[in-house]
Amino acid sequence: MDKTILVVLTIAAAALLHTAAADHSTVHVVGNQLGWTVPPGGAATYAAWAATQIFELGDILVFNFTTGDSDVARVSKEAFLTCNSTNPITLNTTGPANFTLDALGDYYFISTFQNHCALGQRLAIYVIYAPAPAPFPYIYPPPRAPVTWVVGDNFGWFVPPGGALFYATWAFGKDFRVGDTLVFNFVNGSSDVATVTKDAFFNCTNTTISVYSTSPANITLTTPGDHYYTSTYPRQCIFGQQLAIYVYGSASNEPSPSPSSRSSGAPTTSAYGPSSGISKAPARVSGLTGLAITILSIAIALFH
Structure with a gap:
């Protein structure tokens, strides 16, 4: 296949993905009313908040804090786990700070103020994206009696x-x-x-x-x-x-009717990364999303 055609198809798909993300972007106010601060419940506070959200490509995080009292830094996973603020990927010192989720995968945020991260002011999320009408990106738990x-x-x-x-x-x-x-x-x-x-x-x-x-x-x-x-x-x-x-759909394990809802307990990946056991829910999707994925799939298949 001509590489020029591949480039054109890829650009078209990217444009559709951008449009789909823009059409369905959601603003997530980190911590809701609590805002971005040293939380009273430690690191579990922001982990619990993240578990109630669906983070998708194009969504926006809003970190509400008072300028001079805190900041927000995007860091690597290792820096997140060790509260190392030496070389952040990005750093915003003015509140409120908006951050657009422009790529799939893990995102890690901390405050660089002394001891704030160690006291729980840190957030890890996973940004997902699923083409319609794909099945849920997790395996349903086995059937059981009502609980x-x-x-x-x-x-x-x-x-x-x-x-x-x-x-x-x-x-x-x-x-x-x-x-x-x-x-x-x-x-x-x-x-x-x-x-x-x-x-x-x-x-x-x-x-x-x-x-x-x-x-x-x-x-x-x-x-x-x-x-x-x-x-x-x-x-x-x-x-x-x-x-x-x-x-979920039923105690006997029937699927729920739409892949657009979040989960409070899906046995998949995590706010702390793909292997630590905290739930990740399926994404909201649109027809443009499916078309974009289809274009990319055709381009890759023809190229190979």
Whole structure:
């Protein structure tokens, strides 16, 4: 095949990939309301936050910090693991700092301020990209009977001492499926459970889908996808009484209907790199994505 044609096809595919990424880019505010700071829960804080996100080509990270109090450096994996800020790949000292995810794979960020990284101000993510209509990029766990999950285990459903991280940590790594049941234990008259939309969850508004006011509240998971829960009692959501989970197709291992959702426990790769066991979810994709991949595949095949 003429190399000129290969170049043209490659440029066309790259242009489509750029368009697809631009059309579907998402802004991720690192740490949500916490921002980019030394976290109260140590390194697990940003690991738990990353586990709730899908990072895709073209997405943007926003690091909110006060100029002079912190900074954000992109570093190598080795520098991330050892908190070595000597030779960062990039360094931004002015907050808020925006970072565009322009390549696939691992990204590592730390603060270069003294001891900030060691105290947990570091973030590792994995940027993914999957062509439609590709299957999920992970192997489904084996079929099983429905499971009853007691939310928060012995702690129950209350305003947690560690804020929103508490329930994010509890949900992390769990294999929720259609047919399973969530049990929310709380004191009647002091709390409730509300199923809410994604916007209501992140903004802590009382736009509810349903409300359960009697404990224990047993909620059977009947649909796959994202599920969000908070309390309607004043300020309890703001103080961390909120739970977000992803539900797979069924307890008998049927796939979920769309490869565009995130996972709270898919047994694949990690926010700390492809082999450390933290979940990585499938990407949002578009028709342009599939076309771009097809063009590249044809070009490579013809070239060889």
